[in-house]
Amino acid sequence: xxxxxxxxxxxxxxxxxxxxxxxxxxxxxxxxxxxxxxxxxxxxxxxxxxxxxxxxxxxxxxxxxxxxxxxxxxxxxxxxxxxxxxxxxxxxxxxxxxxxxxxxxxxxxxxxxxxxxxxxxxxxxxxxxxxxxxxxxxxxxxxxxxxxxxxxxxxxxxxxxxxxxxxxxxxxxxxxxx
Numbered sequence: 001x002x003x004x005x006x007x008x009x010x011x012x013x014x015x016x017x018x019x020x021x022x023x024x025x026x027x028x029x030x031x032x033x034x035x036x037x038x039x040x041x042x043x044x045x046x047x048x049x050x051x052x053x054x055x056x057x058x059x060x061x062x063x064x065x066x067x068x069x070x071x072x073x074x075x076x077x078x079x080x081x082x083x084x085x086x087x088x089x090x091x092x093x094x095x096x097x098x099x100x101x102x103x104x105x106x107x108x109x110x111x112x113x114x115x116x117x118x119x120x121x122x123x124x125x126x127x128x129x130x131x132x133x134x135x136x137x138x139x140x141x142x143x144x145x146x147x148x149x150x151x152x153x154x155x156x157x158x159x160x161x162x163x164x165x166x167x168x169x170x171x172x173x174x175x176x177x178x
Contacts, residue, residue: 036056037050067083086126095132098133115149129176130176131174154173
């Protein structure tokens, strides 16, 4: 499914208007940091609690021509972010991706819109043939989303990260377009 073919999005009460996907900018730092500090968002990432606005601003200010950083906005509110980092050398055909959605907007099509935009950029602008990601094994909604877009599980990484007092496993997934 291409970015342009996105269906209308199901939203929770009070949400209206189309999802805007755009490049992240330094002025988004406060909103992105606030989302990153939400418990559900953080549980699906490698982020530590209490991410500061300054840390987020530094990440956004860092010019990296091999990176794509996006945000999803709904009615002017940032409700998700995603990124893609192209690899170098003999893995230049590959990129890592990561993404997350505001706790109050999961299941509303935000993740699909962000992932579609990343895939469109990878396929049609950067000729990336392999998109890679890791996802915690207990994150069933994210795994379903990635599978919907053609990602396949390639392996399981045991004790991948320490989260909330326990070690958790993760799947490594990839989407190949050869």
